[in-house]
Amino acid sequence: MATNQQFYWAVKFLIWLLAALPIAWLSWSILQKTLGPNPAEAIDRFLGYWALVFLWITLAVTPLRLITGLGQLIRFRRLLGLFSFFYAVLHLFSYLTINQFFDWVAIWEDLLKRNYIMFGFFGFIILTILAATSTTTMIKRLGAGNWNRLHKSIYISAILITIHFIMIRKGFQLEPFVYAAVLLLLLTSRFKLKHRRSRKRKFLSLKK
Amino acid sequence: MLIRNMHTYDIKSSEITPKSAYFSRRRLLKSLAGGSAVVAFGPYALNNNTSAATKIPNLKRTKWTLKSLGESVKLTSYDDITSYNNFYEFGTSKGDPKRNARLLKTRPWTIIVDGHTENPGRYAFEDLVKFDQLEERVYRFRCVEAWSMVVPWVGIPLANIIRKLGPTSNAKYIAFETLADSKQMPGIRSRVLNWPYVEGLRLDEAMNPLTLMAIGLYGEILPNQNGAPIRLVVPWKYGFKSIKSIVRITFSEEQPPTSWNLSAPREYGFYSNVNPEVDHPRWSQAKERLLGGPTNMLGFVTKQPTLMFNGYTEEVEGLYQGMDLNRHF
Numbered sequence A: 001m002a003t004n005q006q007f008y009w010a011v012k013f014l015i016w017l018l019a020a021l022p023i024a025w026l027s028w029s030i031l032q033k034t035l036g037p038n039p040a041e042a043i044d045r046f047l048g049y050w051a052l053v054f055l056w057i058t059l060a061v062t063p064l065r066l067i068t069g070l071g072q073l074i075r076f077r078r079l080l081g082l083f084s085f086f087y088a089v090l091h092l093f094s095y096l097t098i099n100q101f102f103d104w105v106a107i108w109e110d111l112l113k114r115n116y117i118m119f120g121f122f123g124f125i126i127l128t129i130l131a132a133t134s135t136t137t138m139i140k141r142l143g144a145g146n147w148n149r150l151h152k153s154i155y156i157s158a159i160l161i162t163i164h165f166i167m168i169r170k171g172f173q174l175e176p177f178v179y180a181a182v183l184l185l186l187l188t189s190r191f192k193l194k195h196r197r198s199r200k201r202k203f204l205s206l207k208k
Numbered sequence B: 001m002l003i004r005n006m007h008t009y010d011i012k013s014s015e016i017t018p019k020s021a022y023f024s025r026r027r028l029l030k031s032l033a034g035g036s037a038v039v040a041f042g043p044y045a046l047n048n049n050t051s052a053a054t055k056i057p058n059l060k061r062t063k064w065t066l067k068s069l070g071e072s073v074k075l076t077s078y079d080d081i082t083s084y085n086n087f088y089e090f091g092t093s094k095g096d097p098k099r100n101a102r103l104l105k106t107r108p109w110t111i112i113v114d115g116h117t118e119n120p121g122r123y124a125f126e127d128l129v130k131f132d133q134l135e136e137r138v139y140r141f142r143c144v145e146a147w148s149m150v151v152p153w154v155g156i157p158l159a160n161i162i163r164k165l166g167p168t169s170n171a172k173y174i175a176f177e178t179l180a181d182s183k184q185m186p187g188i189r190s191r192v193l194n195w196p197y198v199e200g201l202r203l204d205e206a207m208n209p210l211t212l213m214a215i216g217l218y219g220e221i222l223p224n225q226n227g228a229p230i231r232l233v234v235p236w237k238y239g240f241k242s243i244k245s246i247v248r249i250t251f252s253e254e255q256p257p258t259s260w261n262l263s264a265p266r267e268y269g270f271y272s273n274v275n276p277e278v279d280h281p282r283w284s285q286a287k288e289r290l291l292g293g294p295t296n297m298l299g300f301v302t303k304q305p306t307l308m309f310n311g312y313t314e315e316v317e318g319l320y321q322g323m324d325l326n327r328h329f
């Protein structure tokens, strides 16, 4: 049991480290002015990119758990999701400050006229709701069933963000489609694996 | 003002190619070739793969000086101009071209001229650009992605080249094509656009005195990532119209296809004149971020209003008389 607890803390520590590295690197680069001629764009993209990566890692928890049988993994999912939200908040914040410098008219027009902003915005709204209801108290208050149903909307958010990403890139660029493919894999594998597991369970219960 | 700028500019170029190296190279060349013509343009002959930039002698000054852009305007630094490029043949991120373009072999360089012209054929690029006519022109450069620079180009008016090539009366447009060689251009392997990259202008736009064929910047020959050895510069249009590393010039009767228009017709028109009033689906064109320009209290560049025709209304509005620029965007 003690080793279990140690394992838990070790992984938690690793996740914190992983989450701190990008923002540490970014802060360092801003101070050193090594982000190139257009740091505003670089910062915006960097933060958006890491929000996406953490969201994808969050979505990978369940498939990983099903493949490895390590039920423990579920205990890290909330933390990973919150780090995605953390980077998304910074991404939005850098857009409002560094990019638009509180030009509310321009921001409003962006939201209405530029579809990719709209997709990012709704993706962000969902993440916000999920982050706000991520506490144990909220799980209790909502009831496990409702809470689970609500938190399924993370898939919708991920799809909106994929579209956001694809639309930003000019021409046909491979990178966002690679992330789209990974997302597709994560979503389908989860259903496949669950299905297989329930079949196995059924089989076992028949044997009994 | 001008004196101060020329001063900083000299420091800049000597940083890139120490004067001593430049002179010794010329001396070496003199002893090799001896011919005076070769000596005058020795650096071109010698500098095959332009990793070290080379100073161009005897540049003509024009009225398009830095000062003509306004008292407080500064040149974008050489580093910024040469390390932040959209040149998808070398990769899609801004730093890719600088990293990858060293593979490009710019000498010898042949340009095919065809279509409705009296002098079709294959031209060495030195035959099209008369080196003794080179001018320096400081232009605003506005990318469709809403960032901009101020660039001291070196080149000759495209009109000079066109006159020499003698378009026939059927020629209404001029089309250009960029090299598309996957051996030299790693970005060609991904299908971001349909290669080769193609662009075009109406012939009267091409003949406008502002339109430049550039072979250099900051008094030196073009680094590969900026479109060496020869590129177009059309300062009143979005940057993607200013096609790089040109290998073909075609005079045509019909409006030629252009790459970004083919890729996303709703977003990029044939004209693509800088116009703060015509919105782009991805970027508001009302403002721009002048790289290296004045910063706000957060230390980031303040967005400034974009000028109609990028500030060149006087020179070019005649070209579009009676045209609905919302429709012909």
Ligand code: HEM
Pocket (backbone or CB within 6 Å): A041, A044, A045, A046, A047, A048, A049, A050, A051, A052, A055, A084, A088, A091, A092, A095, A117, A120, A121, A122, A123, A124, A127, A161, A164, A165, A168, A169
């Ligand atoms: C209100 C919400 C949002 C706004 C206003 C917004 C705005 C933007 C903008 C302006 C860019 C383009 C940066 C540039 O190229 O200059 C961008 C890129 C991006 N955003 Fe967002 N975004 C939002 C939400 C999100 C969310 C929630 C995520 C992910 C969880 C996300 C992920 C990304 C990614 C991956 C990119 C592309 C980075 C790249 O090109 O490498 N965005 N966003």
